[in-house]
Amino acid sequence: MLSLRHPLLSSALLFALQLLPNAYANNTPNALTSKLAATLVQTEIQQNQDALTYANYTEVSVSHVELALDVDFKQSRLSGEVTLDLAWHKAGKILILDTRDLTINSVTALDNAGKWQSIPFTLAKTDEVRGAALTINFTEQNTQKVKINYHTSDNPSGIQWLTPEQTQGKQLPFMFSQSQAIHARSWIPLQDTPAVRQTYSATITADKAITVVMSADRKTLSNTQTQFTMPQAIPAYLIAIAAGHLTFAPLNDISGVWAEPELIDKASQEFADTPKMIEIAAKRYGDYRWGRYDLLILPPSFPFGGMENPRLSFITPTVIAGDKSLVSLIAHELAHSWSGNLVTNATWRDLWLNEGFTTYVENRIMEDLYGRDRALMEQTISYSGLLAELTELSPRDSVLHLDLDGRSPDEAFSGVPYVKGQLFLVFLEHKFGREHFDAFVKNYFNHFAFQSITTTQFREYLSLNLLQKYPKIVSEAEVDNWIEDEGLPSFLVPPNSHAFDDIDTQRQAWLEEKRSTDKLKTGTWSVHQWLRFINEMPRINLNQAKLAELDKAFHFTGTGNSEIAFAWYSLALDNGYYAVLPALKQHLTNIGRLRLIVPLYQKLAGTDQYDWAKNVYLNARPGYHPQTQASLDDMFADTPLEHSH
Missing domain, CATH: 2.60.40.1730 (tricorn interacting facor f3 domain)
Structure with a gap:
């Protein structure tokens, strides 16, 4: 370590040292170069730029x-x-x-x-x-x-x-x-x-x-x-x-499930593959360093799919589908044990370092456990969702290295840090090959273990350990385009799952009335293929009778699969198919997961169903989490609401 008495270093800079690559931290004072000094200064400045805290943490830290x-x-x-x-x-x-x-x-x-x-x-x-x-x-x-x-x-x-x-x-x-x-x-x-x-x-x-x-x-x-x-x-x-009426079911000696007694059996069966996920991730990315990995199944009001709290991930019950079709969320929260918990974004504008890496690692876990086809389907669905989201986001919010400009960091949690971040890492994987990129990611986790780092530090590590090590494959300009520019790079190669080819063909034939509903061959379709079928339907002017025909044949309205329900209700509202409203009311009332309810309220608020939506919200609001309330209160601001943060 650098001497605490070295004249070139202020105390604040010494604090910043713990956030630097180990290669720098192991140098002696006499080996300090201008690059190291510049890096120290830049790191201190970046850490002080966390405008979302009052803490004087470069002077004293907890x-x-x-x-x-x-x-x-x-x-x-x-x-x-x-x-x-x-x-x-x-x-x-x-x-x-x-x-x-x-x-x-x-x-x-x-x-x-x-x-x-x-x-x-x-x-x-x-x-x-x-x-x-x-x-x-x-x-x-x-x-x-x-x-x-x-x-x-x-x-x-x-x-x-x-x-x-x-x-x-x-x-x-x-x-x-x-x-x-x-x-x-x-x-x-x-x-x-x-x-x-x-x-x-x-x-x-x-x-x-x-x-x-x-x-x-x-x-x-x-x-x-x-x-x-x-x-x-x-x-x-x-x-x-968390505190409540909880019971525990072990999955193996280091993993298990906490849940209310009424859910414990379903949850432990649904998430039985968690120990395998731990084993797969540890083999690929280094030892699991947190002792235990348990899951806590929260009430449906939990506003997120999951939260990666170390040793105990908090999980929404909306992913208990009965067929393990939505367990990629468990892979995601587990992946945070390396990306996010082990190596952490130093500020919230660096969120993509947590979520982009985690979404990438999640998909690799799913591929190792369930096969390449499923991993590609999930990549493709995520990419399609990002494209749709980008049409609604302001251009400045499509940048990976996001400038929050005084806004709440909750506004950083779009599909951009997750999916665009993942696509950037998939781009690097394709360019350098899996053997080289897997080694890079594993070394990255080990190098920065138990540190909080900035995008600048990541870029320095990337340049030294990948771009310069294997020259003339990816340029700094391309990295700039991914991290600092708006939207998606023009040179992006989108993910494409051939498992969707038949689904797309059948959907088009059905839309063109070349195939009737009863002739659709859906018997072997997975949840992901059903999502593709629904999500790629026309968003306007789809014939009401045809929507009713689909609903009658496949019972989408009232489905117990939360992802299919969300996809179907979104399609129905986009096309004014309001026969779903009674079931939609139950969907909006019974769960509080932001991603599955806020977009539906937004669609309703822009139609003649505004009053209906407001009434549903006011009745459901007492059961929503404060963060969910904060996301929706402004939408119905013409009605006095109790203040929430």
């Missing part, structure tokens, strides 16, 4: 978070204290943390004599995106520990409280967190930026009938207390908690 919280379902509140261990990168007395809608009761600090002393603090005015800065003024320089007593609001942006009636079993309440992107600050005062990694521990107290789980090692202390330990350093958005 190295460990210790929670002691009570879960209070009566008041819908988490209350207790957090103790933060601090690592100082320069002499100082000020610590600035991120909060959102927290009540801070007191702040104490451990003084040089080993005693806890009350410390002054100020809580700033609330910013709509970033929340409120908590500034703590220490009496001694470089204080090592600070303790904050606090409680959450009754509707924090990162926590949902569910009544018993909103759960599967209808007996006990349920609570779960969703900390990504910057919602950890709504239930813990901390440095809520992916640039800072910390270990954490927790002691959680809840009613004896309630089971508590977190993204950490779990140990039962008593019938009301559970202890958790996360020994690997992670960014704040991966700290997660």
Whole structure:
């Protein structure tokens, strides 16, 4: 490591060193080159550019978070204290943390004599995106520990409280967190930026009938207390908690499923291939480094398909289809164990480093487990979805290295970082060949393990370890086009699955009335082929009678497969086929997954069914997650709504 006393290095630059490639970090002071110094400066500047945090983390960073919280379902509140261990990168007395809608009761600090002393603090005015800065003024320089007593609001942006009636079993309440992107600050005062990694521990107290789980090692202390330990350093958005009527089913010695009792059998059967996925991914990309990999099946109000919290991925029940047709989502969350959790985007404008790599790795896992045909079908469906989404996104949001320009990072989560990022990596794979590219990706994960990096750092590593190593194959200009330019490169070769050829032929014959519905040969079609059949139908002026004919033959309306339901309802609304409305109401009311409901509300809001949609939303809204509410409130702004973040 570079000497802490080297005259060329400020403390902030030394902090930045941990984010640099190991090849740099292992140099001696005398070996510093101008390139290294420039890289250090650039890294510091980039880290300071995380405009979504108030934290002064280049001066002092949190190295460990210790929670002691009570879960209070009566008041819908988490209350207790957090103790933060601090690592100082320069002499100082000020610590600035991120909060959102927290009540801070007191702040104490451990003084040089080993005693806890009350410390002054100020809580700033609330910013709509970033929340409120908590500034703590220490009496001694470089204080090592600070303790904050606090409680959450009754509707924090990162926590949902569910009544018993909103759960599967209808007996006990349920609570779960969703900390990504910057919602950890709504239930813990901390440095809520992916640039800072910390270990954490927790002691959680809840009613004896309630089971508590977190993204950490779990140990039962008593019938009301559970202890958790996360020994690997992670960014704040991966700290997660859930509590409710939960039971556990093992899949093997390091993997299993948590779910409400009513779902545990279905879930464990649906996700039985998870251990195989772990084995496949570890063989291709290096050891699985997180100990356990369990799944938590959340209530349907969970706003996302999954959340990659280490050791315990949170999963929507909407992927329990009964035939393992939607388990690519499990492969995706598992893939985050390497891309995202192990190597993390340092700011949210670098989100594609998390999601593009993960979508790429997910598809490779699916190919190894279920074959090339399925992997290509999933690639092709994703590509078609991206093309449709690009027609609705502003051009600036089609850039991989996204400029958020003060907006909420939640707005970065389009198909661009996922699918365009994946397509970029597939492009590199095709150009350099799988043997070379697989080695590059594996080395990339090992090189930056447990670090948060920027797009600039990725590009330096890519240039050194692929572009220069195998010259005249891919140019820096082509990389620029992928990462910094709008839209998709003109030289992109789209994915194409020949498994869809017959589906496309039959659809066209049906549209041209050359083949009747009863003559369509669909007996062997997979879910992905059905999705292709529906998604590529005309979006306007499709004959209502023909839609009714399809519905009667294949029973799309009311289907239990969430992806087919979404595809069918989208097609129906685009063509004004409102016979689906009764079933659509159930779809919109029973699930809260953003991707499966927000586009349908958007389609309805632009038609004469606006009032119908608004009524459905107002009735369903109490069961939606705060982040889902925030996504939809503006759509129905002509009706007064309780404020949500």
